[in-house]
Structures are given as C-alpha cells and as structure tokens.
Amino acid sequence: MQVNVTVNGTVFTREVEPRLLLIHFLRDELGLTGSHWGCDTSNCGACVVWLDDVPVKSCTVLTAMADGRRVRTVEDLDRGGQLDPVQQGFAECHGLQCGFCTPGMMMTARWLLDHNPDPSAEQVREAISGQVCRCTGYENIVRSVLWAAKHEGGGT
Amino acid sequence: MQVPAHFEYEKAASVSHALLLLARYGQDARILAGGHSLIPMMKLRLAQPEALVDINGLTDELRYLRVSGGELRIGALVTHAQLLESELVGQHFAILHDAEQVIADPIVRNWGTIGGSLCQADPSEDLSAAFAALKGSMVVQGRDGSRVVPAREFHTGPYETVVAPGELLTEIRLPIRTGAAGARHGSAYVKVARRVGDWPVGAAGAAIWLSGDTIADAGIGLAAVGARNFAAAPAEEFLRGAPASTQSLRRAGQLAAEHCQPVPDQRGPADYKRHLASELTVRALVTAMRRARTPAAGRP
Ligand SMILES: Cc1cc2nc3c(=O)[nH]c(=O)nc-3n(C[C@H](O)[C@H](O)[C@H](O)COP(=O)(O)OP(=O)(O)OC[C@H]3O[C@@H](n4cnc5c(N)ncnc54)[C@H](O)[C@@H]3O)c2cc1C
Ligand code: FES
Ligand code: FES
Numbered sequence: 001m002q003v004n005v006t007v008n009g010t011v012f013t014r015e016v017e018p019r020l021l022l023i024h025f026l027r028d029e030l031g032l033t034g035s036h037w038g039c040d041t042s043n044c045g046a047c048v049v050w051l052d053d054v055p056v057k058s059c060t061v062l063t064a065m066a067d068g069r070r071v072r073t074v075e076d077l078d079r080g081g082q083l084d085p086v087q088q089g090f091a092e093c094h095g096l097q098c099g100f101c102t103p104g105m106m107m108t109a110r111w112l113l114d115h116n117p118d119p120s121a122e123q124v125r126e127a128i129s130g131q132v133c134r135c136t137g138y139e140n141i142v143r144s145v146l147w148a149a150k151h152e153g154g155g156t
Numbered sequence: 157m158q159v160p161a162h163f164e165y166e167k168a169a170s171v172s173h174a175l176l177l178l179a180r181y182g183q184d185a186r187i188l189a190g191g192h193s194l195i196p197m198m199k200l201r202l203a204q205p206e207a208l209v210d211i212n213g214l215t216d217e218l219r220y221l222r223v224s225g226g227e228l229r230i231g232a233l234v235t236h237a238q239l240l241e242s243e244l245v246g247q248h249f250a251i252l253h254d255a256e257q258v259i260a261d262p263i264v265r266n267w268g269t270i271g272g273s274l275c276q277a278d279p280s281e282d283l284s285a286a287f288a289a290l291k292g293s294m295v296v297q298g299r300d301g302s303r304v305v306p307a308r309e310f311h312t313g314p315y316e317t318v319v320a321p322g323e324l325l326t327e328i329r330l331p332i333r334t335g336a337a338g339a340r341h342g343s344a345y346v347k348v349a350r351r352v353g354d355w356p357v358g359a360a361g362a363a364i365w366l367s368g369d370t371i372a373d374a375g376i377g378l379a380a381v382g383a384r385n386f387a388a389a390p391a392e393e394f395l396r397g398a399p400a401s402t403q404s405l406r407r408a409g410q411l412a413a414e415h416c417q418p419v420p421d422q423r424g425p426a427d428y429k430r431h432l433a434s435e436l437t438v439r440a441l442v443t444a445m446r447r448a449r450t451p452a453a454g455r456p
Binding site for chain 2: 024045055064067
C-alpha cells in the first residue's frame with residue numbers, strides 16, 4: 001500500500017507492506033536510526049516517537065496507521081545545530097550512559113515540558129514510567145529533565 | 157524481530173463503512189483500534205487476522221465523552237489518556253480516574269482505547285472491573301442496527317465477548333445515579349501490580365450509594381482474580397441495606413473472595429489472589445464510602 005507520512009516536517013511517500021511497523025519504517029526505510037528498537041513488546045520505550053504530537057511506542061504501531069499523520073523523532077529535537085534544552089540537560093547532568101534509552105526518554109521529556117513546563121521530580125518519574133533504562137538508575141534522567149525545565153524558564 | 161504475518165489493511169471512513177468492510181472480509185477480519193493489544197498478539201501469532209479494519213480515523217463518530225439521558229457516554233475510540241484527563245469523568249466516577257492512573261503507562265495510555273480494552277477481554281483488564289462495579293452497559297452495532305448489553309453480560313469468557321464478527325462496539329454507558337432522596341455516591345479503584353505499568357495481580361473497584369447511615373446500593377468489580385463477570389454479586393447483595401460500617405465492608409470483602417476462582421500464574425498463586433480479592437475489595441469500599449461522605453470539593 002502507499003503511505004504518506006510527514007516525518008520531522010518532510011512528507012515521505014512510500015510503498016510499504018501493511019504489516020511494516022513504524023519503528024522499522026523510520027529506521028530501515030528512512031534511515032532515521034535515532035529511534036531505537038529494543039524490547040519489541042511495548043515495554044521499554046526505546047522506540048518512543050511522537051505521532052500527531054503525542055508520544056507512542058513505535059514498535060506497536062503500523063506504518064499504515066501513521067498514513068496521513070505527522071511523526072516527530074529525536075532527529076528533530078535540535079534547531080539548526082542548537083541542541084534542545086532537553087538534550088543539553090542530558091549532557092549536563094549525565095542523563096545517559098550507553099544511550100540506548102535516551103532518544104525515547106528525550107521525546108517523552110520534550111512532550112512533558114511542552115505540557116507542564118515546571119514538573120516535579122515525581123511528575124517526571126510518572127511521565128517516563130513506561131520506559132526502561134538499564135544504566136542510570138533513572139536519577140540522572142530525572143535531573144536532566146528538571147535541568148531542562150529550569151533552563152527554559154519553566155522550572156524553579 | 158517480531159513482525160505480524162501478512163494481512164489486508166483497510167481504513168474505515170465511517171462506522172457504516174467499517175461494518176461494510178467487516179462484512180466483506182467475514183470471520184477473519186478484525187477491528188484495529190489503538191493496536192496495543194492486537195499488534196503484540198499478531199507479532200506472536202496469537203492472532204492472525206486476514207484483514208484489519210482501522211477505525212482510528214473515526215474520531216467524529218467514536219471519540220466523545222458526554223452526559224446524555226442520565227448516563228455518561230463514552231465513545232469506543234476514547235483513549236485511556238482522555239478518560240484520565242476528563243474532568244467530567246472525574247466529577248461523576250472517581251473510580252475511573254483511580255483505574256486509569258494505574259492502567260499500563262502514560263505512553264500506552266495515549267493510544268490504547270476503551271473499546272479496544274473491553275473487546276480484548278483479557279481476564280485481567282482493569283476497566284472491565286470498573287464498568288462492572290458501575291453497572292454500565294455497552295452499545296454493540298451491526299449492519300442491522302444496535303443493541304445495548306449490560307456490562308456484566310458483555311464478556312462470554314476469557315478473551316471473548318458478545319461482539320460477533322461483523323459487529324462493532326461503539327459506546328459505553330454509565331448510569332449517573334444520584335439515587336433516591338439524596339443518596340450520596342462514591343467510588344474507588346485499587347490495584348496491586350508487580351511493578352508500575354503492569355497488569356494487576358489483583359484489583360477491585362467499588363461504587364457505593366449511601367442513604368444516611370445505610371448502604372442503599374453497592375457495586376463491586378474485580379479484575380484478575382477469577383470473578384464471574386468481573387463482579388462480586390453476593391457481596392453486593394449483602395451490602396444492600398446493610399449499615400455503613402467497617403464491619404459490613406469487611407464481610408463484603410470475605411464474600412467477594414469466597415466467590416472468586418483465581419488461577420495461579422506468573423503474577424501470583426491462587427491463595428494470594430484470593431487474599432487480594434478480599435483485601436482490595438475492602439480498601440476500595442472504604443475509599444468509596446469516604447468519598448460518598450465527603451463533598452466533591454476538597455476530595456482527595
Ligand atoms: C505495556 C502494556 C501494559 C498494559 N497494562 C495494562 C493494565 O495494567 N491494565 C489493563 O487493563 N490493560 C493494560 N494494557 C492493555 C491496554 O489497555 C490495551 O492494550 C489497550 O487499551 C487496548 O486497546 P487498543 O485500542 O490498543 O485495542 P486494539 O489492540 O486495537 O484491539 C484489541 C482487540 O479489540 C478489538 N477491538 C478494538 N476496538 C473495537 C471496537 N470498537 N469494536 C469491536 N472490536 C474492537 C480488536 O479487534 C482486537 O481484537 C497494557 C498494554 C500494554 C501494551
Ligand atoms: S521497542 Fe518499543 S517499547 Fe521496546
Ligand atoms: S543509558 Fe543505557 S539504557 Fe539508559
């Protein structure tokens with residue numbers, strides 16, 4: 001089937017099998033390997049992207065379901081080489097070690113701060129509660145997101 | 157790498173179009189809502205439909221929350237996140253907000269739908285228990301018209317519902333009963349899970365209507381503990397007309413547990429689940445009663 005998916009502002013028209021999962025479309029068809037593919041069972045969140053402005057686990061969505069919709073991936077976070085405050089936060093606060101969970105964590109964090117510019121640590125934890133990090137123990141991820149909140153004017 | 161087997165994909169343009177597509181593909185067609193139960197099942201070949209009818213575009217027809225005819229009406233395509241965010245929902249049924257806070261995780265809740273949850277009919281499904289407690293009903297539509305099925309008759313077994321091939325669940329209805337002569341209402345949901353975002357080991361929902369110091373009516377729903385129709389009818393019968401006391405609630409908990417047939421699995425042994433059925437029923441009832449006694453404003 002033919003799909004038209006707007007990814008990071010660009011419309012891509014592709015012929016795909018209906019069973020192609022969105023994560024594979026992004027990584028294998030479009031070469032956007034920033035989004036990671038981990039558990040494959042909608043548990044880890046490494047594959048989180050935005051679909052029509054809402055975070056989703058892209059290993060559990062068909063590309064066909066994204067037809068006519070907008071997808072935003074981690075590749076779209078920076079603006080002309082200027083890192084997004086969330087990315088800066090992860091760099092400043094050591095929010096990653098191996099980096100496997102990081103793209104998903106950052107997409108969720110960006111969404112959280114867009115909707116709640118001054119979250120509590122508890123709210124950050126709740127937001128990322130469907131995502132797994134095997135390295136950091138989450139402490140530094142929470143710090144990174146709070147750093148971003150503070151530096152974009154929301155946080156206290 | 158887990159990928160579903162081959163299938164035909166159709167996007168429904170309206171409810172009647174969806175019904176037409178279901179009829180065209182027959183037995184082996186499935187509705188695709190959020191896909192958060194169906195796609196994992198297809199990856200594992202636990203489901204292998206020949207055609208999927210995608211209803212995600214039917215937001216005008218199937219995604220709404222409104223009060224009508226003394227009922228809260230929930231369109232089948234409403235997401236978990238929307239139910240959780242809705243003030244209208246919280247105002248009438250605290251139990252639904254309690255439940256939604258502990259169903260899956262925030263990302264899954266963004267796409268998983270209420271209709272999909274009910275039609276998946278997992279014996280551990282939380283909303284089935286909540287809707288059983290609230291004595292709701294479901295609207296099922298076929299090409300020849302629609303019928304209303306009580307929540308407690310909706311499930312016909314594990315992973316089975318009254319929705320026949322060629323039919324669609326379109327709406328969930330929850331009666332807003334303030335009750336006769338100022339009966340006060342409260343509801344709550346309590347769940348024990350192994351970790352955040354997981355399915356319940358056991359869970360209980362309770363709705364209570366107080367008339368002075370007497371329990372005028374009660375609804376109790378149970379998930380994952382082998383309760384018939386996700387409900388605890390004997391415990392409800394016991395509570396009807398009983399004094400609004402802790403003792404009554406404790407006895408209801410015992411009755412609820414006695415009528416469960418929990419199945420041991422990786423989430424826990426049968427005895428523990430039975431214990432949860434009793435204890436969580438009591439906790440849900442206690443909170444529901446406290447809420448019934450506290451005016452809506454300033455409620456925790
Ligand atoms: C990681 C994870 C954790 C979860 N944890 C919980 C939990 O703790 N508690 C809980 O209760 N649930 C939990 N769930 C289940 C989640 O709530 C459901 O996956 C989801 O909401 C199902 O809805 P859906 O829209 O994705 O359904 P789909 O996957 O699209 O559909 C499910 C089934 O229902 C059918 N269907 C869907 N809509 C209709 C309709 N309108 N009419 C007729 N048939 C229909 C489909 O054909 C399919 O058979 C979890 C899921 C995941 C992935
Ligand atoms: S790869 Fe999608 S949730 Fe783990
Ligand atoms: S940094 Fe390694 S999984 Fe999170």
